[in-house]
Amino acid sequence: MADAPVFIDPVCGSGTLVLEAAMMATDRAPGLSRDYWGFEGCADFEPEQFDDLLTDADERFEKGLENIPVMVGADIDGKAVELAQENAKRLGLANKLTFVLADCINLEETLAHAGIDTRQSGFVAMNPPYGVRLLSDELESFYKKLSTGLRCLSDAWNMIVITPDSTFDSSIGYDAKETQGVYNGAIEATLRKYQMGNTFLVEAPLVTLEGKEQMVEVSSDHAMQFAGRLRKMAKARRKWARKNDIHAYRIYDADLPDYAVAVDVFEEDETEDIFLLVTEYQAPKEIDTQKAARRFNDACAVASALLEIPSDHLFTRVRRQDKGGSQYRRKEHHSHRIVVREAGYPFELDLSGYLDTGLFLDHRITRALVGKLACDTSFLNLFAYTGTASVYAASGGAQTTTTVDMSQTYLDWAKRNMERVGFTGSNHSFVRADVLSWVERAVTENKTYDLVFLDPPTFSNSKTMGERTWDIQRDHASLIEKVARLLNPGATIIFSGNLRSFKLDNERIESLGLSIENITAQTIPEDFSRNPKIHFCYVLKAQ
Template identity: 40%
Template sequence: MSQAIRYFASTAKGMELILADELQTIGASEVQHAAGGAYFEGDMEMAYRVCLWSRLANRVLMPIAYYSAQTPEKLHAGALKIDWTKHFDLSKTFAIDASIRRSKINHSRYAEQVVKDAIVDQFKEKFDDRPNVEREQPDVRINAYINEDKVTLSLDLSGDSLHRRHYRAESVEAPLKENLAAAILIRAGWPKIAAEGGALYDPMCGSGTLLTEAAMMAGDVAPGLLRDYYGFFGWAQFNSPIWERLIKEAEYRREKGIAKIPPIMGSDISIKHAGIAKANIKSANLSGLIKAVSLPLSKVAPEEDWKPGLFVVNSPYGERLGEIKELEPLYQEIGSVLKARFNGWQASVFTGNTPLAFQVSLKSHKSYQLFNGALPCKVYNFSVTAERHFEGESASAQQYIGDSLKKALLPTSGEWSEGATMFANRLRKNIKKLKSWVKKNDVSCYRLYDADLPEYALAIDIYLGEKKWVHVQEYEAPKTIDEKKSIQRLRDALAVMPEVLGVPHRQLSLKIRRRQKGSTQYEKQGTDGGFHTVQEGGASFLVNFKDYLDTGLFLDHRPIRQWIHDNANGKQFLNLFAYTGSVTVHAALGGATTSTTVDMSKTYLDWAKNNFELNKLNLDKHQLVRANCMEWLDTAIQEQRKYELIFIDPPTFSNSKRMDNVFDIQRDHVELINKAAQLLTKKGTIIFSTNFRKFKLDEAALEKLNVQNISKQTLPKDFERNPKIHYCWNLSINN
């Protein structure tokens, strides 16, 4: 019997448990889930089998060496001790991938270089020659994992990420990776539904990923059957007869299994997307087994002879928090279609915006967290039956919170509680502290309080215009905090604000998040509705306290806007991910000759236009563009546009209905900045800002630019208690 080897199968965050279950189903032994994947044991055939059959894994790693290395020299020495000729020869290409965690060797590219040098040195010593490096499809790929001072060197048997099934006929990137689509289907209960003959419908099928993965699951089709490249093909110890036997077995299972595929259908309002889905289905050799058509959501319905099954949808999440309002009707329509035409079905909604899921107006009986890239998302599972409609307990809970907040906004009588008195004293202290700064700097909109007292987890902003408004946001309390206590503290805080801050109740707005209470996940109370005008540094802006999660003016960016005002004179200005255009207004008032303001949201561009008109800007010179910023940059580069000053403030994540894929600021910032730099004049400047607290700028990948961290200089006094409110850099071309 072949000796058992301990492998590691990597996967995306949130998929570790179901990967472990899958590995056991495939036949692996000693399976143990871990962060980022699962360990398993088996012989070489088992490793091949996992590569061929895993729908959830990214890579399968076979460790070949463990050692300690506190320095690059020791990393090199440990790699040099391995006899690499047992794994590949001079005719083969190789590549190194490194990942590092809490190590003194703190740069992955440098670690890759060190291990590569050790391998090259060994071959040169033995043969006076060296193998070549190939990054894309090397014959052998080696993984170096460094955790503190512990090094694990492994052979990457997958070679390329296993989510790439090779059935994509089109080059358009899909919103979902294939293994994420598989995870959604597993969490939705599709394998059991399919086995019982239930149908599947995806009303926003895009490029058909969910449809194709669903058919492959139901038809017992190995997800790796179409791949023509694995990391073990070029390995010196590759056992070709075993692999050929596994392929024949998979082909036999496919031939038998596809006859069992139940009805699977998808639709998309985009004719182009439906066409791409058809092409991908054909490429997966599943034509005739999956139907894809162009159809609006309002026309979606199952066939009469279908057995009730699974309605599954990856719906748009919104670009920024404010777009939740814009997407609510879409989710409401999903709920309406389900209730009207899919009674008795199971439904699963995959979304990155929890409040939107409640617009479906069905009680979810189960939810699971998954990650689309780094974006946290959830799969919400529903049973489409009359008793699961929002009513009874959920409505009562919503009414309870709404009534509590309304009571808190009523004029108080009697003594304040001890907690309310403490909170009032803190507000007075903050007013005194900021008073001279506000007056000296002519600041009219500022943050007065930001969870200074942990029990009162609120952010309180003051807006001065034709009236004084107080905008209050409650941070969601930890699950360990009793919700009734949290509500009582909120009521205490609201009770003292009118007197301490000198505003009537109608000029106080509240936005509050509550856990798992339908639409009360986000409650808005109080305030005169609509738009109001405020001033900042000679500019006027429209703000809204009622209709959106954001007011329209990011207060922490005040110093950035002022800097751009002071440095825009005579320059061509570009504002990417422009939100309501406030930065452009400052640039124009500061003397920018022309400007281009780009955002994907119609809501925000309309808002920006109103801000422009409020400040009497010439719209011929100051252009508004609705576009995906990454795509717009490609066009602008082709058109050889040039700007002397560029401001970039992207969202942390974006999965708008106008995008084909997810924008991730950590993953995509280098591409974004480098594209923007191609539009920069020789002496131009980029100001790049992000509010992603865990963000790390990859300066090594921006080596052609001068990079200066100006986060501290752009932090205003009213946000000093929260230094991670944003990070900001000044970038220019390295001449």
């Protein structure tokens, strides 16, 4: 900053960085405005010497004010800007600093109003919002705005950023020249230094699914290979989905190794609006974090442009460990709920926040099987999630349904799904319980069922399970043994899961008097055909 005539923080909040920089630039001593110091009460305190120090500090501050550079703080939060102005006033800097209400995307306009030429040298410093301390639902949108705003700066500008986000460079389109590990309070972060000027992002031509020509901003022309593959699959899957009256489906599933993402399409029932969900698969450890982030950003940009999806209809799931944060970028969330029809049934989905949307797309055929087998049965849905299998069973003619899950959030969701189709009343019960414990109690209470849908997680160490843990490979046979004691003669268990390496304990299952039919291949939908191990599925039938 020493040689820069301009200092700006485009996301200044209450003005901390601008105020600290101003104090350094003006040689202002910390605490200069204080009326009293605790040490003044000490027996050996020498007031005359201290007065001399204060006088010297005042003179240095007054001299520094004569040479202070242009210093600007901007923020989109009006209350934060007011607080920054009040803080500057308390420090005697109100007439030397400028704090304005402005969005970072309009940085060039903000600088112009302050009389700053973006071609002259300058210095940017910021501690931007991120998904650890703040809600991160709109983090990607913020980064896009910030990146756009920074484009106005020439290579005569430098920038310092404090962030825990290991993918910040990829998100804004600039490579850090230097980095240093720091702590921002208790949060582990990095101090990143940039020279502004040319971004590494480039504009590439793209033809949309509807044949329109447009430009899309990506980090590499290599992204056009992804665009080509996505266009091919999107056309084929859209035709298939329309033919089969499917409104939630996958159009891309890590088809190219360099773009390890899944792209799902959701058609909202009432508005017919199209939404996209782009989910990142965990990259191998040998893949650089920044490279993986750039590819993911490119995939999102290409998918949005290719299908002409507005930014507020594009949702992401990013599984990546950031410093000081969780594995999932969306640690906090604002729900975005839509209703999507499957086989005519309206299901509530949440595209933002939870790890899953509320509808496992790969189980589409399995749910239909539940409906076909449900007529005149008593149906039990274990590890029920949002109760979509219960909807199929009730619609298929089940006399009763029992929906069991340990999450009240999911049970409430399941109730809404059932009510939306018209299934209410005492014939349809919802039980909040640890499934393992509930099954044991149900056995002692002599409960019995004709059809059971059993779709447990691969692993669980939930607090509600006490000291127990759940491992599907280790524990599935014991669970099925207990569930088998709930079966009426001739009853059926549909048993599924997602462990790719799963092996059923055939010998033990058969010893329970259950026949086994592996129907995995028959339950893999067309849009998951590239991933035949997305789930397994068995029909276990009581003799």
